[in-house]
Amino acid sequence: MNRIDKKEAKHLLKQMMQIRQFEDAIMDLMARNIAEGGSHLYAGEEACAVGAMAAIRPDDYITSTHRGHGHAIAKGGSLPELMAEILGKETGVCKGKGGSLHLADVSKGNLGANGIVGGSIGIAAGAGLSIQLRGTDQIVLCFFGDGATNTGLFHESLNMAGKWKLPVVFICENNLYGMSVSVERACAIKDLTKKAVPYNMPAECCNGMDVLAVKDMVTKYAAKARTGEGPALIVCDTYRYYGHSRSDPRVYRTKEEEKSWRDRDCIITFGRKMQEQNILTEKEVTDLEKEVTAELEAAIDFAIKSPDPKPEELYKDVYFESPSS
Amino acid sequence: MREITYRQALNEALSEEMERDQRVFLMGEDIAVYGGAYGVTLNLMQKFGEERVRDTAISEAAIIGAGLGAAITGMRPVVEIMYIDFMGICLEQIGNQVAKIRYMFGGKTTVPLVIRTEGGAGRTLGAHHSQSLESWFLHVPGLKVVMPATPADAKGLLKSAIREDNPILFIEHKMLYNVKGPVPEGEYLLPIGKAEVKRPGKDATVIAYSRMLYFALEAAKRLAEEGIEVEVIDPRTLLPLDMETISESVRKTHRAIIVEEGTKTGGTGAEIGMQIIENCFDYLDAPVLRIAGADVPMPKSAVLEKLAIPDAERIYREIKTLVS
CATH class of the missing domain: 3.40.50.920 (Rossmann fold)
Incomplete structure (x- = not known):
């Protein structure tokens, strides 16, 4: 494993850079009060979404979380449309009605971020059931955080998926904290893979700071899900660089801990590794960075210049208007 | 016109719609082998198989969540929550997810999901099996709430509900299942939202x-x-x-x-x-x-x-x- 070509290396690195710069840009836009409301940023966790998405097909589904920008980008979302959505603009992927917490694009298989922790895990099971009933060979990646593993719906849904052998790969992005409460303080067990045991599915831990490790792990269990062997739980150990949200002073963790994770930064380590293995040159890496910066500038410009939704949009889309038959 | 019970009318509606559309499937607690706590889904498993008439674990939140996931990916689920009193367990999924997804996604998806349940007093079952909680759901834009009284309305409205591309909470009454009335045979549709x-x-x-x-x-x-x-x-x-x-x-x-x-x-x-x-x-x-x-x-x-x-x-x- 871990042998990749230049094209793939560039793709993975670029997507991680896109997510990082996207999140950094939102932090900046929030500081300047251009982005109103809250936003839960994915910076630090990029290897999870990018590695996982590199292991699946475009017609596969994902469900995402309140920290969902990275998933939306890695699942093929358009940077301008996603940025516009976060600013609540008419041109946003959800027409400015969803926002950061509800980024979704069903046409691209993204069944949505979610404002409720654990709220989308049942949806993932249902998408898996739909695949099974329709007899296609799609799969579902169901993302959630460590905090969600303590919710009832997590357990109900894993039981359902385990019992019916649904083609769902459950991916727990364990960033160590549910808002401020650490896994150790919240969970009766520390090893989250054990939460799959009663549901008769395999579970493995993986280095969520290593995009190739994530990709390999998801590839392994995606293949099983696709061939009818049923679901699995993957726990990716990772870290969010920013706080839970914009107002988080991060009193529950130390600067030393933050630094120790930044030292393992997924973009820096992957870029370095690709150069060491002579897959990418230093120039290629810096060029990629510049390319992404230009894309982000264009996306931000598009979002800021986009119009707000028209007042008549308020009552649109509550219901589908003409019944199907 | 022939007379059948409210229960039979509902059963007939489910059966006809399952025959008509392969995407329709049923899921809930004790609905398959047992035929439903009040017998509404009796014999449907025998007729359509265990794939399309599914007994679930006692997991109300996952029943709703999975119904939603299936509905936005090409199926037309009809899920059953045995008693409306159990709604508290799945209210998050109905109120936050089922009813809001279309709007939150900018109208880019539809949610053809029917949630069947029953409520009401009359069997001296006490406070956890006798409530009429429909008013909770009037406060949830994006949802439609249907409550048929007669056998004919039960059939016509359930068939229409299954064909709707909006999520519908379909509330039956436990004291009406044995009520008999004239019900048209075969295709019979009534408009949702019409008194x-x-x-x-x-x-x-x-x-x-x-x-x-x-x-x-x-x-x-x-x-x-x-x-x-x-x-x-x-x-x-x-x-x-x-x-x-x-x-x-x-x-x-x-x-x-x-x-x-x-x-x-x-x-x-x-x-x-x-x-x-x-x-x-x-x-x-x-x-x-x-x-x-x-x-x-x-x-x-x-x-x-x-x-x-x-x-x-x-x-x-x-x-x-x-x-x-």
């Missing part, structure tokens, strides 16, 4: 739905013997509410009475009554009257349970006082 005048009259408008419709009709019959002609309207769908039919009637009769089984405070009557005031204030000759359940948890005792919900006698008396 029906169940008995014409000129002296007052009584709005009653689900089991209360029967009590209201009984009261209306007694009042007619005394020369008071009340018009009885069954909204059938509570969300969206057919205020056109209701307003038209109230403007004609100048009096409005809402009968509901649920507890009075913050109930369906509060909403319908306020809409009547907003729409028909100048036409009213008397205050809008609410006849509703007592504001108490449903007691077990048969004597107390009977007192906790309106009956035909009480409806008769209260209307007579209002009209006289």
Whole structure:
């Protein structure tokens, strides 16, 4: 494993850079009060979404979380449309009605971020059931955080998926904290893979700071899900660089801990590794960075210049208007 | 026309729609082998197989969540929550996810999901198996709430609900399953969101739905013997509410009475009554009257349970006082 070509290396690195710069840009836009409301940023966790998405097909589904920008980008979302959505603009992927917490694009298989922790895990099971009933060979990646593993719906849904052998790969992005409460303080067990045991599915831990490790792990269990062997739980150990949200002073963790994770930064380590293995040159890496910066500038410009939704949009889309038959 | 029960009418609707559309499947607790706690899905597993008629674990939140996930990825699920009293367990999934996904996604998806459940008192089952919680859901834009009273309405509305591209909470009544009535055979569709005048009259408008419709009709019959002609309207769908039919009637009769089984405070009557005031204030000759359940948890005792919900006698008396 871990042998990749230049094209793939560039793709993975670029997507991680896109997510990082996207999140950094939102932090900046929030500081300047251009982005109103809250936003839960994915910076630090990029290897999870990018590695996982590199292991699946475009017609596969994902469900995402309140920290969902990275998933939306890695699942093929358009940077301008996603940025516009976060600013609540008419041109946003959800027409400015969803926002950061509800980024979704069903046409691209993204069944949505979610404002409720654990709220989308049942949806993932249902998408898996739909695949099974329709007899296609799609799969579902169901993302959630460590905090969600303590919710009832997590357990109900894993039981359902385990019992019916649904083609769902459950991916727990364990960033160590549910808002401020650490896994150790919240969970009766520390090893989250054990939460799959009663549901008769395999579970493995993986280095969520290593995009190739994530990709390999998801590839392994995606293949099983696709061939009818049923679901699995993957726990990716990772870290969010920013706080839970914009107002988080991060009193529950130390600067030393933050630094120790930044030292393992997924973009820096992957870029370095690709150069060491002579897959990418230093120039290629810096060029990629510049390319992404230009894309982000264009996306931000598009979002800021986009119009707000028209007042008549308020009552649109509550219901589908003409019944199907 | 042949007569069948409310239960059979629902069963027939499910069966016909499953035959018509392969995407329709059923999922819930004890619906397959057992045939449903109240027998609505009896024999459907035998007819359509375990894939399409699925017994689930006791996992109400996952039943709703999975129904939603299947609905937005090409299927048309009909899920069952055995008692409406269990809704608290899955309210997050219904209120936050099912009802809001279309809007939050900018209209880019549809949610063809039917959530069947049943409610109401009458079997002395106490506070966790006897409630009428429909008013909770009137506060959830994006959802439609359908409550049929007659066997024919049950069939026609359930078939239409299954064909809708909006999520529908379909609330049956446990005391109506054995009620018989004429039901058209084969294709029979009724529009969601349309009330029906169940008995014409000129002296007052009584709005009653689900089991209360029967009590209201009984009261209306007694009042007619005394020369008071009340018009009885069954909204059938509570969300969206057919205020056109209701307003038209109230403007004609100048009096409005809402009968509901649920507890009075913050109930369906509060909403319908306020809409009547907003729409028909100048036409009213008397205050809008609410006849509703007592504001108490449903007691077990048969004597107390009977007192906790309106009956035909009480409806008769209260209307007579209002009209006289």
